[in-house]
Amino acid sequence: MTDDFYRNVGGIREPDPTLGKSVQPEPAPEPVLPEPEPPPRVRRQRVVLAEPSRSAGSLRARVELEQQTSWGELLIKDLIKVQLRSGVALALLVLAVLGALPAVFFFWPSFTDLRFVGIPLPWLLLGVAPFPLLFGVGLWYNRLAERHERDFVDMIEN
Structure with missing residues (x-):
């Protein structure tokens, strides 16, 4: 055997333990990931089939509307009548304003x-x-219609 295979330690020749092994760098330590946060606690919600705040009258009105009874139809017709009255009144306003222009001319x-700025005013x-x-x-009509519907729902629920 050759002298390269042995090392001299304190006068005693021992085999070199690093001989024949490839020298590799030490692996890098793995990064420490922060622990994931626990999911937020979900509040439990109480489910009630019948709300005590609603009166029996509102329940009756809802049933009347759902079953399309004569009283429910009367309520719906009343809402339609109010919506139609608003629409006709605003349409007459538009016709009056635009119809007055030819009369003025x-x-x-x-x-x-x-x-006006070089353009004929009638144009x-x-x-x-x-x-x-x-x-x-x-x-304006859209806001009126929404107000009438809110009033209708308030009347049914109260």
């Missing part, structure tokens, strides 16, 4: 000669003004 011919009134008017009346 007929009775005051000098009105057609007026200009602006007939071509531009109706759109914001219709949009505003549409919003």
Whole structure:
């Protein structure tokens, strides 16, 4: 055997334990991950089939509506009548405003000669003004309809 195989330790020749083994770097320590947070506690919710806050009258009204009895139909017809009345009133308002423009042009011919920023005023009134008017009346009707529906639901539940 060769001298490379042995090492000299204190005058005694022993086999070199590192000989024949490949030298590898030490593995890097694994990163320590933080422990996952426990999921938030879910509050238990009590489920009640019949709410004590609701009166028997509101339950009766709901049953009348669901079963489409004569009283339930009367309630629905009343809601439809109120919605129709609002719609017709706002439609008449739009017709009155837009229908008055030709009358103004007929009775005051000098009105057609007026200009605004170089554009004839009748063109602006007939071509531009109706759109914001219709949009505003549409919003107004939508709010009225929602108010009538809220009143109807409040009447049924109380």
